[in-house]
Amino acid sequence: MLNYILKRTLLMIPTIFGIMVITFTVTQFVPGGPVERMIAELESGSGQGGEVTAIRTSYQGNKGLDADKIERIRQTYGFDKPPLTRFFTMMKNYLVFDLGESYYHHASVTSLIVSKLPVSMSLGFWSFLITYGVCIPLGIKKAVRDGTSFDFISSTLILVGYAIPGFVLAVLLIVFFAGGNFLNIFPLRNLVSDNFNELPVYKQVLDYLWHMVLPIISMSVSSLAMMTLLTKNCFLEEMHKQYVTTARAKGVSENKILYGHIFRNAIIPLITGFPGAFIMAFFTGSLLIETIFSLDGMGLLSYQSILNRDYPVVLGTLYFFSVLGLIARLLSDISYVLVNPRITFDASDN
Numbered sequence: 001m002l003n004y005i006l007k008r009t010l011l012m013i014p015t016i017f018g019i020m021v022i023t024f025t026v027t028q029f030v031p032g033g034p035v036e037r038m039i040a041e042l043e044s045g046s047g048q049g050g051e052v053t054a055i056r057t058s059y060q061g062n063k064g065l066d067a068d069k070i071e072r073i074r075q076t077y078g079f080d081k082p083p084l085t086r087f088f089t090m091m092k093n094y095l096v097f098d099l100g101e102s103y104y105h106h107a108s109v110t111s112l113i114v115s116k117l118p119v120s121m122s123l124g125f126w127s128f129l130i131t132y133g134v135c136i137p138l139g140i141k142k143a144v145r146d147g148t149s150f151d152f153i154s155s156t157l158i159l160v161g162y163a164i165p166g167f168v169l170a171v172l173l174i175v176f177f178a179g180g181n182f183l184n185i186f187p188l189r190n191l192v193s194d195n196f197n198e199l200p201v202y203k204q205v206l207d208y209l210w211h212m213v214l215p216i217i218s219m220s221v222s223s224l225a226m227m228t229l230l231t232k233n234c235f236l237e238e239m240h241k242q243y244v245t246t247a248r249a250k251g252v253s254e255n256k257i258l259y260g261h262i263f264r265n266a267i268i269p270l271i272t273g274f275p276g277a278f279i280m281a282f283f284t285g286s287l288l289i290e291t292i293f294s295l296d297g298m299g300l301l302s303y304q305s306i307l308n309r310d311y312p313v314v315l316g317t318l319y320f321f322s323v324l325g326l327i328a329r330l331l332s333d334i335s336y337v338l339v340n341p342r343i344t345f346d347a348s349d350n
Contacts, residue, residue, distance in 0.1 A: 008330050012327075017091070019088060019093065019322050020318070021087070021320075023314075023318055034310070034311065052334070064068070092313065101318030102305075103310050103311055103314075105310070109313050111321065116298045117298070119297030120298040122212060123290075126216045126220075130220045131223050134228070135227035135228040136227075136267075140231065140263075143235035148237060159225060162220040162224075162225035163228065167218070170218035178214060186210065187211050189293060189295075190211065191212070191295065219289055226229050234270065243261065263309075287302070
């Protein structure tokens with residue numbers, strides 16, 4: 001196991017390097033980069049900031065900016081250096097998690113990520129908790145009562161939920177429960193109310209949960225459907241195996257067979273995705289859900305960064321999430337062994 005972890009850790013280095021090479025190369029060919037956008041803003045009179053104001057004084061009407069000022073803009077964004085030099089400088093900084101400074105927000109990428117995390121962590125944590133907290137017991141119940149009316153009705157409901165896109169469900173919930181054409185029960189924007197700091201602690205908790213209801217439902221329904229059916233199918237497959245028949249023949253109780261034998265084997269496919277889902281739930285955001293409910297999280301930040309050609313944010317967040325994703329995959333493999341010690345990653349044992 002230790003050798004496997006070491007190999008996987010070492011393999012992360014070329015994987016991350018390859019991801020960043022491809023992404024950095026793509027950004028070099030995308031039209032309308034930060035330099036072009038700044039020149040366009042200056043020529044249209046919409047530029048902002050001290051450096052920009054100084055450069056705007058050299059704007060010459062129809063003649064545009066002179067070559068010296070354009071070069072100053074290129075230096076401001078670091079585009080006066082060759083792409084290879086910029087790439088290796090960026091990777092050197094990434095080794096110490098210096099993710100650079102945003103062109104658009106004029107703040108460090110790290111501070112931007114930290115400032116957006118409370119929203120994404122709130123959405124991710126509750127969505128993850130509800131998904132796994134509901135789908136596993138519901139899936140087991142459906143497997144035990146396979147073919148009954150309960151199984152049919154619950155399958156119909158979760159498949160309907162799966163068929164409805166999260167953003168469509170979000171709009172429907174707003175129309176029905178957030179001041180649309182029917183009820184006005186839940187708030188429409190932000191994580192907390194404007195007077196949050198003035199409330200006592202227990203009301204702050206209730207206020208936070210009150211704001212979370214509609215976004216969490218919108219994010220959880222589709223994933224809940226997939227995980228429930230996966231759980232049911234995993235348990236059904238194990239319930240028809242020979243060791244279950246043998247246990248019944250020996251007089252073992254159904255509960256002990258289900259939770260002492262079947263559960264341990266059927267839960268493995270679910271465990272493989274558990275660490276990844278747990279880690280990424282705290283850091284990823286949903287663009288559409290955050291936009292619909294006016295929540296300023298990671299999803300909205302990533303979208304705005306791409307539109308604004310804010311390359312430090314795009315590349316910095318990609319690096320950050322790539323590292324997290326690879327760690328999550330490693331933890332998933334380790335979870336295999338923790339759940340079922342018979343599994344080994346040593347080829348010589350197979």
